[in-house]
Amino acid sequence: MNEDGMYCIDGGRPFVERLTEMASDAMAVVAWGACASWGCVQAAKPNPTHAVPIDKVIRNKPIVKVPGCPPIAEVMTGVITYVTMFGRLPDLDRQGRPKMFYSQRIHDKCYRRPHFDAGQFVEEWDDEGARKGFCLYKMGCKGPTTYNACSTTRWNGGVSFPIQSGHGCIGCSEDGFWDKGSFYDRLTGINAFGIERNADQIGLAAAGIVVAGIAVHAGITAVRQLTTKPKDTIKTIASEPTDKNAG
Amino acid sequence: MGAQTPNGFSLDASGKRIVVDPVTRIEGHLRVEVNVDEHNVIRNAVSTGTMWRGIEVILKGRDPRDAWAFTERICGVCTGTHALTSVRAVENALGISIPENANTIRNLMQLALQVHDHLVHFYHLHALDWVDVVSALKADPKATSILAQSISRWPMSSPGYFKDLQTRLAKFVESGQLGPFKNGYWGHPAYKLPPEANLLAVAHYLEALDFQKEIVKIHTIYGGKNPHPNWLVGGVPCSINVDGTGAVGAINIERLNLVSSVIDRTLEFVEQVYLPDVVAIAGFYKDWLYGGGLSSKSVMSYGDIPEYANDYTDKSLLLPRGVILNGNLKEIHEIDLNAPDQVQEFVAHSWYKYPDETVGLHPYDGVTEPNYQLGPKSKGSKTDIQSLDESAKYSWIKSPRWKGNAVEVGPLARYIIGYAQGKAEFKDPTDKLLTDLGLPLTALFSTLGRTAARALECQWAAQKMRYFQDKLLGSIKAGNLATANVEKWDPATWPKETRGVGFTEAPRGALGHWIRIKDAKIDNYQCVVPTTWNGSPRDPKGNIGAFEASLLDTPVADPNQPLEIIRTLHSFDPCLACSTHVMSPDGQEMAKVTVR
Numbered sequence: 128m129n130e131d132g133m134y135c136i137d138g139g140r141p142f143v144e145r146l147t148e149m150a151s152d153a154m155a156v157v158a159w160g161a162c163a164s165w166g167c168v169q170a171a172k173p174n175p176t177h178a179v180p181i182d183k184v185i186r187n188k189p190i191v192k193v194p195g196c197p198p199i200a201e202v203m204t205g206v207i208t209y210v211t212m213f214g215r216l217p218d219l220d221r222q223g224r225p226k227m228f229y230s231q232r233i234h235d236k237c238y239r240r241p242h243f244d245a246g247q248f249v250e251e252w253d254d255e256g257a258r259k260g261f262c263l264y265k266m267g268c269k270g271p272t273t274y275n276a277c278s279t280t281r282w283n284g285g286v287s288f289p290i291q292s293g294h295g296c297i298g299c300s301e302d303g304f305w306d307k308g309s310f311y312d313r314l315t316g317i318n319a320f321g322i323e324r325n326a327d328q329i330g331l332a333a334a335g336i337v338v339a340g341i342a343v344h345a346g347i348t349a350v351r352q353l354t355t356k357p358k359d360t361i362k363t364i365a366s367e368p369t370d371k372n373a374g
Numbered sequence: 375m376g377a378q379t380p381n382g383f384s385l386d387a388s389g390k391r392i393v394v395d396p397v398t399r400i401e402g403h404l405r406v407e408v409n410v411d412e413h414n415v416i417r418n419a420v421s422t423g424t425m426w427r428g429i430e431v432i433l434k435g436r437d438p439r440d441a442w443a444f445t446e447r448i449c450g451v452c453t454g455t456h457a458l459t460s461v462r463a464v465e466n467a468l469g470i471s472i473p474e475n476a477n478t479i480r481n482l483m484q485l486a487l488q489v490h491d492h493l494v495h496f497y498h499l500h501a502l503d504w505v506d507v508v509s510a511l512k513a514d515p516k517a518t519s520i521l522a523q524s525i526s527r528w529p530m531s532s533p534g535y536f537k538d539l540q541t542r543l544a545k546f547v548e549s550g551q552l553g554p555f556k557n558g559y560w561g562h563p564a565y566k567l568p569p570e571a572n573l574l575a576v577a578h579y580l581e582a583l584d585f586q587k588e589i590v591k592i593h594t595i596y597g598g599k600n601p602h603p604n605w606l607v608g609g610v611p612c613s614i615n616v617d618g619t620g621a622v623g624a625i626n627i628e629r630l631n632l633v634s635s636v637i638d639r640t641l642e643f644v645e646q647v648y649l650p651d652v653v654a655i656a657g658f659y660k661d662w663l664y665g666g667g668l669s670s671k672s673v674m675s676y677g678d679i680p681e682y683a684n685d686y687t688d689k690s691l692l693l694p695r696g697v698i699l700n701g702n703l704k705e706i707h708e709i710d711l712n713a714p715d716q717v718q719e720f721v722a723h724s725w726y727k728y729p730d731e732t733v734g735l736h737p738y739d740g741v742t743e744p745n746y747q748l749g750p751k752s753k754g755s756k757t758d759i760q761s762l763d764e765s766a767k768y769s770w771i772k773s774p775r776w777k778g779n780a781v782e783v784g785p786l787a788r789y790i791i792g793y794a795q796g797k798a799e800f801k802d803p804t805d806k807l808l809t810d811l812g813l814p815l816t817a818l819f820s821t822l823g824r825t826a827a828r829a830l831e832c833q834w835a836a837q838k839m840r841y842f843q844d845k846l847l848g849s850i851k852a853g854n855l856a857t858a859n860v861e862k863w864d865p866a867t868w869p870k871e872t873r874g875v876g877f878t879e880a881p882r883g884a885l886g887h888w889i890r891i892k893d894a895k896i897d898n899y900q901c902v903v904p905t906t907w908n909g910s911p912r913d914p915k916g917n918i919g920a921f922e923a924s925l926l927d928t929p930v931a932d933p934n935q936p937l938e939i940i941r942t943l944h945s946f947d948p949c950l951a952c953s954t955h956v957m958s959p960d961g962q963e964m965a966k967v968t969v970r
Contacts, residue, residue: 130746131757134770135403136424138395139759142403168429168447175428175744197450197601239623252606252858258615260623282599286591286632289598291623294611297443297604305444309437 134176143184155189155216156181159203161299164194164223171305182223191216192223196299199280202228222302224274233270233296236278239263257293267311268295275300376417381780381917382671383926386417391761392933396424397943399499404909404948406939407761408925414933419918419925420764421909421943423771426725430742433899437865438464438891442605445887445901449949451494453601454487454593455880456887456901462686463887464607467874473856476609477683478846479596482633483603484679484878485839486592489640491881492785492832493589493648495947497582498554500825503941504655505575506565507555511544513569521570525654528646530581539577554583559935566658575655578647585643591636592839595629609858616850625857630847637843641836652829656811656822665821665942667924672699672779673787674907676709676886678879679838686877692838693879694792694800697776703794709776711875711886714738717902720773723764723911732914734775737888738873740900764912773910773919774902782920783883783907784946789827790818803830821924824945865894880904882947905949921946 132141150156158181161167169178182190193206206225209217217225234240242248243262250256250265264271270278273296277288289296295311298304376386387409395405403425409418433444441464446457458480465472472480515536522531546552555576567575590600596612597603604611615624622628677695680686688695696706710716718734721727727745728735735741748756749766762768773780781787792800807826808815817823862868873890883904890897910919924942931938 130744133746133757134426134744136395136405136759137403139393139405139754141757142425168432168444169427171432171444173431175431176426178427196447251860251863252609252611253613253856253860257613258618258624258855259620261620277599283591283594284587286594287598289604292594292596292598292604292612293624294598294604294606299602305432310440310443311437 128179129175129177134178146181146184150185150188153188155191155210156185157191157193157206158182158223159193160198161194161196161304164192165302167196168305171303189216190223191219191225194224194229194300194302195275198300199228199276199282201280201284202276220274228276228280229274229300231274231279233273233275233278233290237270237290238278239290263290263293263295265313266295267309267313269298269301269304269307269310269314270296271314273298273301273304377916379912379918380915381668381923383918383923384417385918385926386411387764389417390933392930392936392939393761394936394939395422397940397948399502399940399944404943405762406921406925406943407764408930408936408939410930410933414930416925416928416930416939418764419922420762420768421911421919421921422762422769423905423909424769426744426770428742428744430740430899430901433896436896437894438467438889438896439607439863441887441889441896441899442607443602445899446602446605448901448903450601452487452491452880452882452949454483454597454603454605455878455885456903457603457605458484459876459878459880459885459887459901460889461605461607462876462878463874463889464876464891465874466876467872467889467891468607468862468868470608470859470862471684472609472859473854474683475614475846475849475854476857476859477680478842478849479610479612479857481679481842482839482846483593483596485835485842486589488835488881489644489832489839490586490589491947492828492835493582493644494586495881496648496652496825496829496832497579499947500941500944501575501579501655502555502558503937503944504565504659505567505579506560506562506572507543507552507558507576508547508560509565509567509569510573510576511540511547511569513540513573515540515573518570518573521654522574526646526650528650530577536573536577539580540573543576554579559937562935562937563931564662564937564941566662567655568658571654571658575651578651581647582643585639588636589640592633595633596625606858608860608863609856611858613857614850614855630843630850634843637836637839641840644833644836649829649833652826653807653810656826659822660811660813660817663817663820663822664928664938665924665945666819666823667922667926668780668782668920669786669790669823669924670816670819671701672776672781673697673790674709674776674781674783674884675788675791676711676877676879676884678877694788694795694797696791696795697779697781698791698794699779703790706791706794707777711877711888712738716777717886718775718778719900719902719906720775720913721767722773722914723767723769724772725767725770726772734773734778734913737875737886737900737902738890738898740888740898742900769909769911771906771909771911772902773913774906775913775917778913778915778917780910780913780917780919780923781907783904784824785828785831785881785883786818786824787883788879789830799834800830803833821942821945828947868894871897880949882949883907903949905946908946909948921948 132143135142158164163181166180239262247261248265281288297310389409389411393407397404405422407420408416442457442460445460516533518536519533593600593603613624615621674697677691679692680690682690714736720734722731725746727743749763751763754760877886886902888900908920
């Protein structure tokens with residue numbers, strides 16, 4: 128947004144004008160990827176160009192955020208075909224992401240989760256634990272705080288996903304994931320057991336704040352018109368479980 | 375009005391100005407303005423990168439082990455090549471050596487990228503500059519089948535197959551919903567293929583769209599996902615375990631089989647579809663040898679694909695390394711990426727600020743400070759540019775030079791250098807292609823040559839994928855499983871201050887990252903990318919870059935439909951960042967072509 132938008136020029140004019148023009152006749156805007164959803168790498172500190180996500184520009188339309196760097200292709204086609212097939216926008220969580228793909232953490236469905244629970248960890252790259260497929264938590268895996276479908280849908284036709292190929296999740300679908308320390312810093316503040324309850328408690332506490340926020344968010348009104356059960360939508364958005372890092 | 379550039383090109387900006395912005399079917403944001411004379415021949419060209427994100431600024435103060443992830447996001451198409459360059463730069467700075475298996479797996483990922491990028495570039499970004507989709511409707515499916523079978527043994531070649539495809543295409547056209555073929559200068563006189571060749575190419579466009587999904591699975595297996603697989607300073611993140619407890623979750627025989635199968639199918643597709651198509655299409659464009667630009671003068675390649683881990687010298691690098699200047703193929707100059715007087719970036723015509731803009735800065739001392747301003751002769755305003763003033767600053771791209779010389783980089787540069795070095799694996803296929811087409815060596819220095827070199831290199835890369843996968847299997851068989859070296863993983867083991875450089879040959883050309891590390895944090899980080907070389911604006915001495923040079927002297931049949939400009943620019947596979955093919959609701963390409 129700095130330099131009157133001329134850090135990204137299209138047809139001699141600021142690209143942001145093209146975005147506004149294209150969005151004007153749309154029923155909703157799908158923000159594909161972490162850039163459109165959160166700002167992503169160019170918005171990382173110090174954000175020299177003042178890059179912003181779509182919802183900071185388009186304020187009068189429902190925005191469906193499909194974050195990830197990039198998002199999973201099957202998730203992208205899933206979101207768009209959901210809209211064309213059922214004629215409505217999918218249920219969104221309080222951050223505007225489709226619940227069908229973004230309501231659970233990578234960690235919740237990770238096939239290496241039993242090793243986490245059993246205390247079996249990779250201690251350094253390519254050690255015995257790495258070759259046995261132990262949990263990557265100690266190598267900085269952000270699976271416990273990242274909401275995405277990678278550990279279930281997997282990538283490129285279900286072939287693999289980052290953890291299966293030996294690297295921790297870098298949290299690329301989370302807001303501001305570039306500025307949460309190194310990708311190899313171990314997460315702190317998650318409980319080994321009872322993590323669900325811990326998250327729910329935080330989620331409920333956050334819900335009160337979120338409801339107040341929603342009332343002034345013009346986009347939600349439009350979502351309500353497009354969904355079949357408006358009240359449920361609001362309710363589910365507000366009660367979405369979350370964690371410390373997701374807000 | 376004419377002027378001579380120091381690197382030997384005549385410029386004349388007195389004629390009519392044509393503006394194309396954005397140039398689509400590329401990665402990134404590109405604008406081009408040209409002046410044509412009274413015969414509609416291009417006499418001046420101005421290429422402008424129209425986006426800046428500041429990744430180099432963002433990297434300062436961060437953990438060097440994280441840099442690969444930031445730089446990887448510079449581009450989603452040449453995904454991984456920036457990450458590889460970055461981990462090499464950090465390893466160079468810290469003196470980290472990687473295991474042989476890690477080198478092999480990195481090569482496999484880099485080669486998979488080359489193959490994927492070249493294939494997608496040719497069919498989906500470039501082919502429609504040569505292939506008229508609408509003309510394919512007039513093709514005789516039987517004759518198309520005969521043509522297909524005469525050039526390749528690819529099995530999908532029956533008359534019924536082409537008939538069905540044509541019917542589908544006709545439905546598309548009748549409904550007015552052309553999908554991926556929506557934008558194009560269909561019917562333009564610069565299209566030369568007969569309807570049958572057009573139909574064949576359209577069939578392969580669709581087949582390639584489907585097949586490219588397979589190639590990237592190599593990235594998914596070794597790197598977890600594509601685009602943007604994961605990398606690791608010190609090796610690769612994936613571990614190998616073929617017969618022990620937990621092998622099922624590591625690189626095991628099932629994973630290795632899957633990679634092998636993808637490689638075999640890739641080789642088949644490249645050799646039976648891509649290469650025959652390029653030869654067949656080139657046969658109809660032998661008279662259109664424009665677009666050579668800098669390629670007949672100055673080209674550069676850093677080299678890549680090290681045969682031996684940690685050895686980045688000429689004898690280890692399988693892709694050629696060196697610089698050719700002023701068309702002298704007999705002399706290959708050696709490159710030293712640490713030498714302060716070799717690679718330098720200038721900003722006299724770029725929207726950045728240096729203390730002294732008459733000199734260039736080596737990337738170790740590089741400065742990236744934005745400074746957006748238009749020259750006095752530009753038309754329009756700062757937020758509504760009608761035409762640019764190339765005598766002032768006019769691009770978000772810097773001007774890198776090698777010892778002061780503008781050079782072309784990319785597959786054609788690599789093949790010219792490999793050819794000049796007399797390396798059979800580059801020279802022989804080039805000679806055969808030229809002989810088959812009945813063209814002299816000088817024909818290589820053209821838009822067509824650039825497109826052909828990319829196809830030859832795609833085959834080379836696919837064959838090398840087979841080679842390195844076999845090498846990995848041999849290594850595992852011999853009991854070598856190591857994929858990472860963690861001796862210097864802990865920043866406490868690092869020197870207080872150090873610097874390093876990493877390089878690769880990205881699909882589009884020479885790529886370098888220079889890093890300074892201080893107190894375990896990034897102190898300075900500079901990337902000099904292929905399209906910075908090719909798409910660079912003028913330097914303080916007035917040397918023009920490869921894009922601008924390539925457009926000169928090309929006749930444009932219809933200034934309102936500048937197919938020839940697009941064709942030549944596309945032949946470089948421009949990669950300015952990540953962009954989409956933007957279309958307006960009524961289906962017109964939103965690229966604005968303005969004639970003044």
